[in-house]
Amino acid sequence: MxxxxxxxxxxxxxxxxxxxxxxxxxxxxxxxxxxxxPTCEAYTLEEARKAGISLEPGVREVGPGIYEVTIDARQFTFIPREVVLKDPNRVTFRVYSLDVIHGLSIVGTSVNIMVLPGYVAEFVWEPPKNAKGEFLVLCTEYCGIGHQLMYAKLVIERSSAQMAGGG
Ligand SMILES: [Cu+2]
Structure with a gap:
């Protein structure tokens, strides 16, 4: 027993x-x-180069409402610091870092990703139809002494036609 x-x-x-x-x-x-x-894909900068993916920071409209946004996240800013999208339906973000771990969060949306040095974080965002105006973009990983200065602005502009049609 x-x-x-x-x-x-x-x-x-x-x-x-x-x-x-x-x-x-x-x-x-x-x-x-x-x-x-996790909604995010990650690949190295080297793999991006081999695949012919441009890592030039900026906004490209590749079709009606289809955008590609490339962002260089670094101590202590995002490049570009302001992104303007007109009537976006589908936005592919590619965010990379060359120095330390950063984050990218679009405040008030579901977007919140981590960016590892040497990697490209890629994710597709379909902004809600009623998303409009200015959004604060923040670094969400403590990345050094100037971390609190690391922010950017996302502006979503809606034409009146789309606002009338959208739900
Ligand atoms: Cu940062």
Whole structure:
């Protein structure tokens, strides 16, 4: 017959295993069944060069409402510091860093990514149809003594025709 203490040991082991299994199952459920994954792709600057992806900072309109925005995140600014999008439907951001880890968050939206040095973080954002006006863009990783100065501005302009049509 086992001692009373040993029974408690087994109960605790069981509880710990149950917690680990439960948390893993919840991660698997949200990741696979619900499709909640990091929305961001990352590749090295070298891979970008080989693939012929331009890393010239700036905004390019590649189709009606389709934009490509390339941002150089560095201590302690974003280049460019202001991004203006007219009636954007789909925006591909490519953000890279050459110095330290930075973040990029568009305040008031779901966009919040991490930028690792030597890597390009690429993600596609479809701004809500009612997103309009000025948005603050912040670095969300402490990147040094001037981190609090690291911000930029995103401006979304909507033509009246699209506002009337959009929901
Ligand atoms: Cu930063």
């Amino acid at each position: 086992e001692s009373r203490e040993a029974v408690f040991e087994y109960i605790w082991i069981l509880l710990i295993v149950a917690v680990i299994v439960g948390l893993s199952a919840s991660m698997a459920y949200y990741g696979f069944a619900r499709g909640l994954n």
